[in-house]
Amino acid sequence: MFDFLIDGFGVALTPLNLGLAFFGALLGTLFGALPGIGPINGIAILMPLAYTLGLPAESSLILLAAVYTGAEYGGRMSSILLNVPGDAGAVMTTLDGYPLAQKGLAGPALGLSAISSFIGATIAIIGLTLFAPLLAEIAVMFGPAEFFALMIFAFSSMSVMMGKDPIKTAIGAVLGVLIATVGIDSGSGVLRYTFGLPELYDGIDFVVMIIGLFAISEILLMLEHAHRSEDDGKLPPLGRVFVSLKEVIACKGAIGRSGLLGFIIGVLPGTGASVAGAVSYTTEKRLSDKDNTFGKGDMRGLAAPESANNAAAVGSFVPMLTLGIPGSGTTAVLLGALMLYNITPGPMMFTERPEVAGGLIASLYIGNVVLLMLNLPLAGVFARVLTIPRWVLVPAIAILAFVGVYQLHSDLFAIYLMLIIGVFGYLLRKLGFSLAPVILGYVLGGLMEQNLRRALSISGGDVGILWQSGISLGLWIAAALLLVLPWLVPKLLSKKSREEAQQD
C-alpha cells in the first residue's frame, strides 16, 4: 500500500532532489520572512525558473513544495520580531510572539515556533500519508452552507479575544468585514464601494492590507514617539538564545491539538493557513488560558498558531493530490505547475506517476526536517535582528514591502492604498483598538459572506439550507456552546462550590 512512499523516498533522496529541497526551504523561509512576498508569489516566481531549467517533474514539484512549506516557517519571523505578519498564516503569531520578543525572549520564541511548525507539519504529513483519500471524500461534503457555519463557529470562537474591551474588539472585527466587501460582488456582478476606481474592482489585496495595517501604522507610531521622548533608541533586552526543553514540553498540548485542527482546516478547500491560525489560537486560549496570560507573551499562544498554519499548508495538498482540486491559492499554482509537465493530479496519479506523488510526499517529510535544522540554529541569528534599532529596521522592512507590492501590481495605486490603510491602522491603535480582530474580520468576513451568498443562491433564498446538513448543524451547536458556556460554566461552578461549602 505504501509502495509509492518507499519509491518516493528513493526519488527524494537523490542528491539533486535533496539539494533542491534544501534550496527551496531556504528560499521559502526568506519569502515568508519578507512581508509582501508570500508562498503564492514565491512559487509563481520560481515556477517558470524550474521549468526553464528543464528540471524533471518530481524535482520541480519538490522544489516548489519546499518553498511553500518554507514560507509558512518564515512568516513567523517578522511577526515575532517586528509585530508585522510575514504572511496570511502568521497574523495570530504576532499576538504572543511579539510580546515574547519584547520581554527579551526572541530567541526562544523563534526556536519554539520552529519546533511547533515542525510538529504541526509532521502531524499533517502523517495524516496526509495515511488518510488522504478518505479525507478528500469528507472535504467535498463541505459545501457553501457548511463553510458558512464554519465561519460562524470561527467568529464565535473569536469572542474569547474580547478581552478587556469587548466593544472595541467587536467594532474592529466589523470594520474588517466591511473592508472585505469592497470590490465586485460575485453573487450579482455589482461593484461595491469601488468609487469608479478599477483598481478597487478586485477588492483590497491581502498584502496591501497587512503591510498597511501593521507595518505602516508601526512606523507612524514610531515617528510620533521620536518627536516626543528620548528613549526611542532603547532596545528590548536580548536574553537567552535557545528555547528550553521544559518550555517545549509545556506547550505539547497546544502544539498537538493545533496541528490536528490546522490539518483538518487545511484539507477543506477554500480555507487555509489564516483560518487555521485564528481558530487554533482562540481554541487554545479557551482551553488553556487559565491565568489570562495569552496575548501577553504566553508560549502556548505562540505555539498554537504556528503548529496550525504549517499543518494547514500540508493539509491543502490532500484535495490537490487526491481529487485534482486545489484547496488553496498556493496549491492552485502548484496544480498549474503539474499541468505544465502534462501530469494531471487526481486519484490516478498515485498509480500512474507514483514517483511524482510519492516523491512529493517524501519530500515533505525531508523538507520539514531540513526546515527544522535550518531554523533552530538560526533562531539566535535572527533574534539579533532586534539589536538593530527599530527606527532603522521598520522603515527598511517597509521599503522592502513597498518594492514587493509595487512589483506585484506595477501600479502606484496599491502603494497609496497601503499608506491610507496605514493611517487608518495608526488611528485605530491610538484609539486603543487591537488590529488582530480587524484582520480576522477581513479574512473570515469575506469567506463568510461569499459562502452565505452561495448557499442562498443554491437554495433560492431559503435560509433553511444553512443548518440542513449534520455537519453544519454540529458547527452551529458548537458555535452556540462557545458563546454560552464561558458565561454558564462559572455560574454553575460557583453554585456547586457554594453548595459544597454549605455541606462542609
Added chain:
Amino acid sequence: MKINPTLRRASGLAVIGSALLIGQAHAQTIPESTECIAPAKPGGGYDLTCRLAANGLQDTNLISKPMMVSYMPGGIGAVAYNHVNGVRTDDPGLIVAASTGAAVNLALGKFGQYDADEVRWLGALGVDYGAIVVSADAPWENLEELMADLKDNPGEIAFGAGGTVGSQDWMKAALIAKSGDMSPKDLRYVAFEGGGEALAALLGDHIQVFTGDLSELKSQLEGGKIRVLASLSEERMGGPYADIPTAAEQGYDVEWPIWRGYYMGPDVSDEAYQAWIERMQELAEDPVFAELREARGLFPMSRFGDDFDTYVKEQVTEFKGLAEEVGLTQ
C-alpha cells in the same frame, strides 16, 4: 491611472525611448526588449497566456532576448487596459494578455471609458472550450435530459463555476439556459472562487452542474467522478475528449471558445503591428510551439490581425446583446 501621470509618463517614455534607440540601431520595427503584461496576479490564466508567448517565442528563436512578463492586476484587466490606452499607447515592444473574459468585461462596460475599438487586437495563440459537467452519479446522461429536467424543476438544479455573475463562466450557464428557451434570470447560479472550488462543490453535490473549461477537466475524466454532457466547441475535440458530444450536436446551439490572445497599444505603428502579426503567425505554425500549447491544455487557434480584430469586436457586440437581455449592463 490618474494617480501619478507624470511619473508614469516618464517611465513610459524611458521605455519607449530606449526601445526607439535599439530599434534604430538594428533597423527593426520590433525592439529587442519585449514585454508581456499579464493583467492579473501571478499564477492565473493571464500569466499562462503571457508565458505561452514568452516561452514559445524564445524556444522557437523568434526573439533573441527573453520576453519580460510583468503583472498588473486590478479591475479584472481594466487597470492594464487603461494603462495601455493612457500611458504606453505606442510601445512597439509591449503586448498584453487577453481572453474571452476581457471581451465580456468590455461588453459590460467594466473597462471604464474605453471600449473594444481602442486597442490593436494582435491575435490568439490558443483556445479552450467551455464544458457542461455533472457528477458521475447524476441522473442526466445527455444535455437534453438535463434541459428537460431544468425546465420542470428549475429550483432543484444549481449551476456553479469559478466566475462571478456576469463573468465568462456565468455566460456559459446563461447561454445554455437561453438555448433551452429559459431566461438566464431564472437560473440558480453559484459563483465560486476559481474552478477548483466549484468542482469540489460538484463532487460534494452542493451544485448539480458545473460550467467549466475542457482543459481543467482532464484529470477528472480519468478519475471517473464526473460526466461531461457537452463541450461548447464547434466540433468534437480529440484525445481524451473524443467521446464528449458538442452542444450543437445535441440540438443546443451554444459555442463558448475561451481564446487566449494579446492586444497592443492604440498608437502602435502599422509596421510594428504587422511585424508582430508575422512573428505570431510564424510561432503558431512551429511544431515546437504546438507542444508548448498542448502542455498548457490549449487547443489550436490561429486568428491574427484584422481577422482577430473583427472576431473580438463581433464577440463584444454579441455579449452586449446578451447582457442587455438579462439586465446586466451598467
